[in-house]
Amino acid sequence: MHRWNPYLAPVMRELVVGRSPQAEVVARFLRVDKIAAEAQVSESLNGIWEALRDSAIIERVYPNEFQLSWERLLVSTAGPWFTCNRCGMMTAHSVRGACVMTGCGGRLSAMSADEIAARFGDHHWYNRYTQTTAFPVEVREHTAQLTTALAGVYKISADFGASHSWGRRCT
Numbered sequence: 001m002h003r004w005n006p007y008l009a010p011v012m013r014e015l016v017v018g019r020s021p022q023a024e025v026v027a028r029f030l031r032v033d034k035i036a037a038e039a040q041v042s043e044s045l046n047g048i049w050e051a052l053r054d055s056a057i058i059e060r061v062y063p064n065e066f067q068l069s070w071e072r073l074l075v076s077t078a079g080p081w082f083t084c085n086r087c088g089m090m091t092a093h094s095v096r097g098a099c100v101m102t103g104c105g106g107r108l109s110a111m112s113a114d115e116i117a118a119r120f121g122d123h124h125w126y127n128r129y130t131q132t133t134a135f136p137v138e139v140r141e142h143t144a145q146l147t148t149a150l151a152g153v154y155k156i157s158a159d160f161g162a163s164h165s166w167g168r169r170c171t
């Protein structure tokens with residue numbers, strides 16, 4: 001559940017506006033302060049919402065609830081990457097060269113391939129996804145969720161493992 005227009009929040013409005021990424025993006029695009037130019041940013045957000053809704057990019061699934069279909073998502077890392085000079089966030093989408101992390105206010109600069117490689121040289125997940133093959137995964141139900149017969153098999157296996165380990169420790 002996500003409120004699109006934070007200016008319509010019934011409670012803690014200032015906090016909600018301050019943390020709203022979409023208000024930040026619109027304010028950076030318009031080159032205005034999202035608090036001082038509240039009416040302008042709010043009106044733009046409403047216009048964007050109506051365009052998304054009326055063009056059926058988002059679809060109504062329940063009263064006052066809309067979804068963006070996964071079929072409309074396109075994820076890519078192609079194109080230039082930018083980094084913020086203040087918070088270090090990386091993005092492939094520069095909004096007039098401004099960082100869109102809420103409350104940051106930094107400026108973006110393009111990253112070279114060497115800078116990107118240096119940034120991720122020691123990054124565990126980057127190396128895990130790009131340098132190694134997938135590990136096999138085995139999933140088993142918790143014994144409390146099993147039938148009595150299968151739980152018995154697991155118990156026998158566990159008992160055998162325990163006695164086997166005990167036996168090895170004693171030798």
Ligand SMILES: [Zn+2]
Nearest residue numbers: 084087099104
């Ligand atoms: Zn930033």
